Amino acid sequence: MSLTEHFRAHRSCTTCPYCGVGCGVSATVKRRGGGETVAVSGDEQHPANFGRLCVKGSALAETLGERGRLLQPRLHGREHDWDSAMDFMARQFARTIAEHGPDSVAFYLSGQLLTEDYYVANKLMKGFIGSGNVDTNSRLCMSSAVAAYKRALGADAVPCCYEDLEVADLVVLVGSNAAWTHPILFQRMQAASTRLVVIDPRASATSEMADLHLAITPGSDAALFNGLLNFLVERDRLDRQFIDLHTEGFDEAIDIARDWSLAKTAAACGIAEQQLLEFFRLFAQTEKTVSFYSQGINQSSSGTDKNNAIINCHLATGRIGRPGAGPFSITGQPNAMGGREVGGLANMLAAHMNFNAGDIDRVGRFWRADSVAQKPGLKAVDLFEAVERGKIKAIWIMATNPAVSMPDAARVASALQKCPLVVVSDCVADTDTARCADLLLPATTWGEKNGTVTNSERRISRQRAFLTPPGEARHDWQIICDLAARLGHGDQFDYAHPVEIFREHAALSGFENDGSRAFDISALAEISLRQYDGLQPVQWPVNERNPTGTERLFTEHKFFTATGRARFISVQPRTPEQSRSDEFPLWLNSGRLRDQWHTMTRTGRARNLLDHSEMPEIQINPGDARHYHIGDGQLLELRSPRGRMCGRALVSAAQKPGELFAPIHWSETLAQDARVSALAGPATDPHSGQPEFKQLPVQLSPLPVHSYATLLCHEETAAPMQQWLARQERKLVHWYRVPCEGGYRYELALRESLDGRALGGELFANSGPTLCWQQLQLLQGQRWLAHTQRVKLLIFSGGDWRTLPDRRVLEQHLQQPLPPAPAQLLQNIAPGAQMVCSCKQVSRQQIEEAIAGGTASVEALGELLGCGTNCGSCKPEIASILRANTAIDWTLGENVA
Numbered sequence: 001m002s003l004t005e006h007f008r009a010h011r012s013c014t015t016c017p018y019c020g021v022g023c024g025v026s027a028t029v030k031r032r033g034g035g036e037t038v039a040v041s042g043d044e045q046h047p048a049n050f051g052r053l054c055v056k057g058s059a060l061a062e063t064l065g066e067r068g069r070l071l072q073p074r075l076h077g078r079e080h081d082w083d084s085a086m087d088f089m090a091r092q093f094a095r096t097i098a099e100h101g102p103d104s105v106a107f108y109l110s111g112q113l114l115t116e117d118y119y120v121a122n123k124l125m126k127g128f129i130g131s132g133n134v135d136t137n138s139r140l141c142m143s144s145a146v147a148a149y150k151r152a153l154g155a156d157a158v159p160c161c162y163e164d165l166e167v168a169d170l171v172v173l174v175g176s177n178a179a180w181t182h183p184i185l186f187q188r189m190q191a192a193s194t195r196l197v198v199i200d201p202r203a204s205a206t207s208e209m210a211d212l213h214l215a216i217t218p219g220s221d222a223a224l225f226n227g228l229l230n231f232l233v234e235r236d237r238l239d240r241q242f243i244d245l246h247t248e249g250f251d252e253a254i255d256i257a258r259d260w261s262l263a264k265t266a267a268a269c270g271i272a273e274q275q276l277l278e279f280f281r282l283f284a285q286t287e288k289t290v291s292f293y294s295q296g297i298n299q300s301s302s303g304t305d306k307n308n309a310i311i312n313c314h315l316a317t318g319r320i321g322r323p324g325a326g327p328f329s330i331t332g333q334p335n336a337m338g339g340r341e342v343g344g345l346a347n348m349l350a351a352h353m354n355f356n357a358g359d360i361d362r363v364g365r366f367w368r369a370d371s372v373a374q375k376p377g378l379k380a381v382d383l384f385e386a387v388e389r390g391k392i393k394a395i396w397i398m399a400t401n402p403a404v405s406m407p408d409a410a411r412v413a414s415a416l417q418k419c420p421l422v423v424v425s426d427c428v429a430d431t432d433t434a435r436c437a438d439l440l441l442p443a444t445t446w447g448e449k450n451g452t453v454t455n456s457e458r459r460i461s462r463q464r465a466f467l468t469p470p471g472e473a474r475h476d477w478q479i480i481c482d483l484a485a486r487l488g489h490g491d492q493f494d495y496a497h498p499v500e501i502f503r504e505h506a507a508l509s510g511f512e513n514d515g516s517r518a519f520d521i522s523a524l525a526e527i528s529l530r531q532y533d534g535l536q537p538v539q540w541p542v543n544e545r546n547p548t549g550t551e552r553l554f555t556e557h558k559f560f561t562a563t564g565r566a567r568f569i570s571v572q573p574r575t576p577e578q579s580r581s582d583e584f585p586l587w588l589n590s591g592r593l594r595d596q597w598h599t600m601t602r603t604g605r606a607r608n609l610l611d612h613s614e615m616p617e618i619q620i621n622p623g624d625a626r627h628y629h630i631g632d633g634q635l636l637e638l639r640s641p642r643g644r645m646c647g648r649a650l651v652s653a654a655q656k657p658g659e660l661f662a663p664i665h666w667s668e669t670l671a672q673d674a675r676v677s678a679l680a681g682p683a684t685d686p687h688s689g690q691p692e693f694k695q696l697p698v699q700l701s702p703l704p705v706h707s708y709a710t711l712l713c714h715e716e717t718a719a720p721m722q723q724w725l726a727r728q729e730r731k732l733v734h735w736y737r738v739p740c741e742g743g744y745r746y747e748l749a750l751r752e753s754l755d756g757r758a759l760g761g762e763l764f765a766n767s768g769p770t771l772c773w774q775q776l777q778l779l780q781g782q783r784w785l786a787h788t789q790r791v792k793l794l795i796f797s798g799g800d801w802r803t804l805p806d807r808r809v810l811e812q813h814l815q816q817p818l819p820p821a822p823a824q825l826l827q828n829i830a831p832g833a834q835m836v837c838s839c840k841q842v843s844r845q846q847i848e849e850a851i852a853g854g855t856a857s858v859e860a861l862g863e864l865l866g867c868g869t870n871c872g873s874c875k876p877e878i879a880s881i882l883r884a885n886t887a888i889d890w891t892l893g894e895n896v897a
């Protein structure tokens with residue numbers, strides 16, 4: 001065998017499957033002997049990231065591999081071949097539709113599907129089954145931004161591009177923690193030295209780097225931007241010509257905004273007038289201003305209005321369609337934008353067309369479909385309510401985990417459990433939603449899939465396959481077309497390759513368009529397979545007028561409204577629908593952590609990514625912590641009118657008094673009672689149907705714990721361990737687990753002392769006499785080791801979880817052979833360190849020691865320890881450790897409120 005045959009490396013360019021920045025990734029697969037290794041790096045040619053990747057993107061290779069993957073269809077828990085699984089599904093769907101009509105079935109999709117997957121799913125339901133019941137997790141994410149753009153600009157069209165963030169002199173980040181959630185864009189702003197204002201009730205990694213941080217009262221953004229509009233009028237900082245020539249509705253909007261004096265706005269927002277004035281002046285003076293907004297704005301019962309309140313200020317100053325200026329809604333998921341293009345939301349039809357007679361007829365002719373849905377379908381919250389009420393009797397969920405991410409998550413899970421047919425397509429075998437499924441279908445995922453995604457700046461990029469799908473996993477588009485064929489629509493779903501779907505999608509976008517619809521990629525309608533495979537990232541519209549794509553929209557100030565003018569929307573600010581009370585006196589805010597993606601089915605596989613935070617932590621202000629007698633690490637229970645969740649306290653001055661913050665990432669598969677969305681009620685925005693997630697009224701109580709235990713077991717012991725946990729309601733206060741190399745680490749909080757020997761006995765009930773035991777009694781607690789030739793179980797218990805041994809060291813024992821004297825494994829191991837830099841594995845303690853030793857800047861710490869020198873995502877935290885002695889003064893906010 002020659003050396004080249006033995007060792008082959010193949011490099012391909014693709015796109016990151018996480019956030020809406022849409023970074024280009026270069027993946028190199030090395031085939032050595034029988035095995036494959038993958039290395040990823042940033043694609044230097046890609047205009048989103050020019051070679052950089054954040055911590056999640058950098059760890060992509062560690063998330064690959066077969067562990068935990070769903071490899072074969074499973075019907076009612078038993079493995080089946082594809083043919084019988086699909087046959088079952090088609091018969092059930094056909095029967096349900098025949099008996100109860102098309103609206104008795106639904107698809108619930110995801111902004112993580114590729115455009116080609118999304119297109120065929122939408123076409124099947126809206127064109128051929130004949131129901132509008134296709135909704136997507138983008139409802140929880142972008143739908144208010146969509147509704148607001150449509151109201152103001154006449155189309156769901158993001159005006160800006162990434163370069164605007166560098167050209168701008170001021171970027172106002174509203175309800176965005178971009179340093180963690182859109183890290184590469186944030187780094188681009190930082191590199192360009194753009195001035196930053198952050199509007200967010202809490203301090204975050206983003207506000208840490210800002211020139212000005214307005215820690216407003218939760219939910220008060222519309223008041224803030226009405227106040228700004230009023231200020232612009234009062235100080236005559238308007239672009240009168242732009243308003244006269246290119247907009248409508250200004251007078252009405254101003255009539256309401258005029259009420260919002262500086263004093264009234266400051267009071268509503270809970271900040272000092274002086275601080276507000278500083279922001280207003282900065283905005284008024286700076287022509288090149290981009291407003292960059294995300295879930296702090298969208299996830300609200302008045303999110304559409306909040307979006308419009310921001311857009312109003314841009315219209316009033318003519319700051320749209322110009323380099324370095326515009327209202328920039330930033331998308332969350334890698335293909336949230338692609339989903340909007342194909343009509344993935346229940347109230348859109350396809351290719352930016354709506355449910356009006358003309359569009360319905362047009363789409364029907366194009367698809368050669370005579371049963372096109374005549375009306376919008378149910379939006380996510382209503383859709384799952386319809387499942388609960390038995391109106392929807394068959395639902396197919398693809399690439400999303402609603403039993404974790406939907407408001408009232410526990411109720412959604414039980415609605416699914418009652419539903420006659422639940423089909424779930426996922427790449428992962430065990431998710432909260434998969435546990436509710438009748439039929440599980442194994443999907444391919446990143447690295448195996450082939451198609452396109454569109455990022456936040458309307459840029460279409462290719463995801464390219466470089467790995468062979470494991471087991472019997474199939475592409476989502478293939479599974480959808482298979483169902484279509486079995487339902488009798490084979491002719492219209494006869495695609496051999498995603499390029500054929502893409503061509504059709506592109507052709508539909510241009511079909512009878514004539515400039516009436518923003519989304520138009522008709523220039524790509526005849527793309528060859530070779531051109532598709534070589535497609536360079538391109539921003540839509542891509543049509544006859546703009547054959548190489550379009551950086552910015554609205555440069556000629558022509559909008560997609562009937563009059564061609566942009567619309568001011570009169571906004572009457574509203575407070576959150578779910579309100580605080582004596583019984584539920586605290587606000588719970590929720591959002592993302594730096595190193596995890598959503599429900600952790602993928603990032604949770606990269607062990608290094610769990611170092612930053614491995615358990616659900618509830619952030620609480622030090623004053624509140626004192627009031628409730630809570631210390632750092634104390635186990636807490638939160639209750640809302642809807643549900644409950646548990647987590648450990650993280651006492652932090654970043655939170656204002658009366659406000660808590662919890663991460664969205666943990667699910668019931670990873671921890672007990674850890675779903676933050678279980679606390680959310682069904683309050684939604686009236687225009688978009690987007691749920692109110694960011695302001696939930698809760699009560700808090702510390703949970704008494706008698707002792708803690710850390711338990712390490714191999715993969716094969718995990719199932720009996722889960723069963724044991726399920727039986728411990730009386731003894732167990734809380735558990736969570738960390739997937740690690742070769743097995744799991746469980747962290748238990750107990751009402752009594754743990755009898756490790758009894759637990760081990762249950763887990764190894766069938767091991768018989770081959771099981772050996774070691775036991776060690778220490779002052780701090782007890783330790784056990786149970787082992788056979790093949791497996792080990794290590795248990796360490798004690799009264800304080802932080803004094804238990806370093807978990808990293810313990811985890812290594814799972815992979816190593818037993819030492820000659822096995823009891824050695826139980827000897828003293830020091831407690832562990834908290835990692836700040838995941839890439840270079842630098843801990844908080846190391847950084848603090850270096851600071852104490854005189855190292856005084858982020859750069860110098862990087863030189864000394866390496867922290868922050870790879871992806872840079874941890875730089876804001878290093879800066880905050882540096883500034884740790886300057887406490888944040890929230891007292892002002894408290895007084896005003």
Ligand SMILES: Nc1nc2c(c(=O)[nH]1)N[C@H]1C(S)=C(S)[C@@H](COP(=O)(O)OP(=O)(O)OC[C@H]3O[C@@H](n4cnc5c(=O)[nH]c(N)nc54)[C@H](O)[C@@H]3O)O[C@H]1N2
Nearest residue numbers: 175176177181218219294295296332333591592597598694
């Ligand atoms: N690391 C990581 N990155 C991600 C994701 C992930 O899971 N992990 N998910 C991606 C997805 S799908 C999305 S949608 C984006 C979301 O990106 P972001 O919207 O940036 O993320 P969040 O953490 O949900 O919320 C942002 C901020 O809104 C603030 N906020 C809460 N209430 C209010 C309010 O009333 N007013 C204002 N002004 N702010 C408020 C919160 O305190 C929080 O800091 O992130 C994307 N990027």
Ligand SMILES: Nc1nc2c(c(=O)[nH]1)N[C@H]1C(S)=C(S)[C@@H](COP(=O)(O)OP(=O)(O)OC[C@H]3O[C@@H](n4cnc5c(=O)[nH]c(N)nc54)[C@H](O)[C@@H]3O)O[C@H]1N2
Nearest residue numbers: 137140141399400401405425426427443445598599601693
């Ligand atoms: N309280 C609260 N709740 C929230 C939010 C919040 O801020 N606060 N944010 C909301 C937002 S913005 C979002 S976007 C949602 C996200 O919430 P979800 O969409 O529910 O979360 P994910 O974990 O991304 O779910 C994606 C699933 O698809 C699977 N998957 C990955 N790739 C593929 C593929 O190619 N094909 C298939 N078939 N499956 C695949 C993954 O394994 C995973 O199970 O959460 C929402 N919920």
Ligand code: SF4
Nearest residue numbers: 016018019023054057
């Ligand atoms: S910023 Fe990070 S998560 Fe987002 S696309 Fe780029 S590498 Fe992926």
Ligand SMILES: [Mo]
Nearest residue numbers: 140141332333
């Ligand atoms: Mo999202």
